[in-house]
Amino acid sequence: MSAVRLTVREAAFKVFQHFGVDRLFGNPGSTELPMLKAMPFPYVMGLNEAVVVGMADGYARASGKPALVNLHSSAGTGHSLGNLFTAWKNNTPVVVTAGQQARSILPFDPFLFAERPTEFPRPYVKYAVEPARAEDVPLALARAFAIAITPPMGPVFVSIPVDDWDRECDMPALPDLTLRTMADPAGIARIASLLNEAKNPALVIGTAAANSGAWQPAIRLAEKSGLSVWAAPYAAREVFPEDHPQFAGFLPAWRDKIRNLLAPHDAIIVVGAPVFTYHVEGTGPHWPEGAQLIALSDDPQHLAALPGGGGVLGDVAAALDTLADQATPRAFGGVSHTLKTPEPAMTAAHVLKRLAELRPANAVIVEESPTARGPVHDTLPITREGGFYTCASGGLGYSLPAAVGVALGQSDKVIAVLGDGAAMYTIQGLFSAQQEQADVSFIILNNAAYAALTGFSAEFGMNHVPGCDLTGLDFVKLAEAQGLPARKVDAVDTLDDALNWSLGHKGPSLLDVRIA
Known part of the structure; x- marks a missing residue:
């Protein structure tokens, strides 16, 4: 038959x-x-x-x-x-x-x-x-x-x-696949030897570590071996609890600044990230002279592009767990990342600080606000696994619709922190948020400009950049036209009430926050 x-x-x-x-x-x-x-x-x-x-x-x-x-x-x-x-x-x-x-x-x-x-x-x-x-x-x-x-x-x-x-x-046979590949034990032993012999080692963690589920393994390894933990430049996921005493901070995408920040360390383990992602040209070594570096990643391109040092290919989470077993216990002697408390004002830093204080405990942050990336690091710590998503490419128009997808993919409140310029790339995503009743608070940091470009222009000796004025955008009207409740916030004394309203609303809502 x-x-x-x-x-x-x-x-x-x-x-x-x-x-x-x-x-x-x-x-x-x-x-x-x-x-x-x-x-x-x-x-x-x-x-x-x-x-x-x-x-x-x-x-x-x-x-x-x-x-x-x-x-x-x-x-x-x-x-x-x-x-x-x-x-x-x-x-x-x-x-x-x-x-x-x-x-x-x-x-x-x-x-x-x-x-x-x-x-x-x-x-x-x-x-x-x-x-x-x-x-x-x-x-x-x-x-x-x-x-x-x-x-x-x-x-x-x-x-x-x-x-x-x-x-x-005909219906093809469908495979039952197990696809994660363990790192070579000899490679893990090399990393363990480097860590155990170092006096002041550092761990630099990138997006691929989060993709492999390395949150808990990274914590276990860091705590056992006394590591200072840095987020790799432009990490697009949560990599380590940012309120942990061993979290040292965020590496910028500048070669000389990376060298300066990593200068105290004699051993550097980079996991799940390139060595390194840069935004501007630089000269000199890619990490401090005298320090040894080994990269661990499941992406062979990260290792093929290594400018020296060593590399080990394999699943990051499993490798960090094995490293924690082989690590020699050591007390932490580094410097912790310090959060800031800005003065009350309609600035990105103050708005984000209040958001950090008022957000639900398990809220997920989806961010695309290039001008406010520094204040996000300084005032809005990511403290949970699966708690942060942003765009690894640097291209605008990702995070507004991505926030809708994140809300559909898990049950906790999603907070989309967006710049006004970034939001306009895919503003019609608000219609999908309304249709799906995605539980997202859209927080638009509206400074009426592509301010990231005007701020970056000094790198090229420019004092004026054309095409960056976004004056006149009204996100309350744009949201209401697509079925979302929305409020404008332009004064410090109404900020907390507006944040509480949006964060407590079940389903999508939007705040047009006018910042300096």
Whole structure:
């Protein structure tokens, strides 16, 4: 008796179920309509494809599961590319399917087709394919999921012609995968020897450590071996409790400043991050002369780019646990990061300090406010695992929709700390927040400018930057037009009341906070 054949759509739904998919993020187009027939899970709609991918990225990072996205041929994929690039830099497992015109009319350059679909999203996906036959679509999807969730994780792309979904196919066998790779014991022994022989070692932790679940292993290792713990430049996740006495602070993306801050240390272990991420040119050594450095990461690119020192490839969380077993006990003798208490005023620092005091205990921070990154570090400590998400790429327009995805991926209150310029990139994500009733407090730090650019202009000897004045934006009206309750805050004596209102509101709300 022959096996029962399925439609490509039915087989695809089984692939999605196998890999834990429980919703589809998308903005529907004509070449995707057959995929949406009889969907077995909810559809999360965004009004722009950048919003769609941002939500999916936040959901995948918060839930720990791969997220499924559907885009529309070339135009929709093009709209998504900024946040697809961010998903690549975030190492987020996002599986993107994109509609393609029917195979029979592809030779005639039809309306709304993708001429070279697999080339368009590259190089910022791990895998891109348009299957040669309709029957190959389910297997291509299974392979895409496997590649997306293999460390270092990242987005993948599958282009699917519109007439494939109703074709018949055989159901492929689906693998049960264990994908994390242990570091070589000899490599871990090298790191342990360096730590145990050092007088004043430091641990520098980056995003990949959080992606591997290294929060508790890092704490155990640091406390046992007396390490000073630094956040790597532009870490896009929580890396260590920022109120812990052994947390030393945040490394900037400047080579000379990194050397100066790490100067007291004779051994430096960098985990889950490049050595190092820079924002401006620099000269001289990448770390203090006389100090030894070893990097540990699940990303071979971090090690291939090492400017000297040593490297060990493997799962960060498991390696830190093993290192803690091999570490020699040592008392901590470093300097702790000091939080600041700014004077009451309508400044980012004071607003964030009050937010830190009033937030729910388990609230999750999603941040995209480049001007306020320093005040965030100084006044808003991240103290829980899974408590912080931001954009590793530096591209704006990620965190507003990502906050919606994070809220859908876990149950705690989400606080989106956004600059006014950053929020405008994907402001239509507020509509998705309202539709999904995502439990997000959107806090817009509105300084009426792209102030990060004007502040950075001194690096290039400039005293004026054109195109940075954002005067006139009214986020209360923008929010209310999309169904969200919102308030404007422009005085210190109304700040706490407004914060309490937003943080206590179940569902999405917005504060337009006018800061100096």
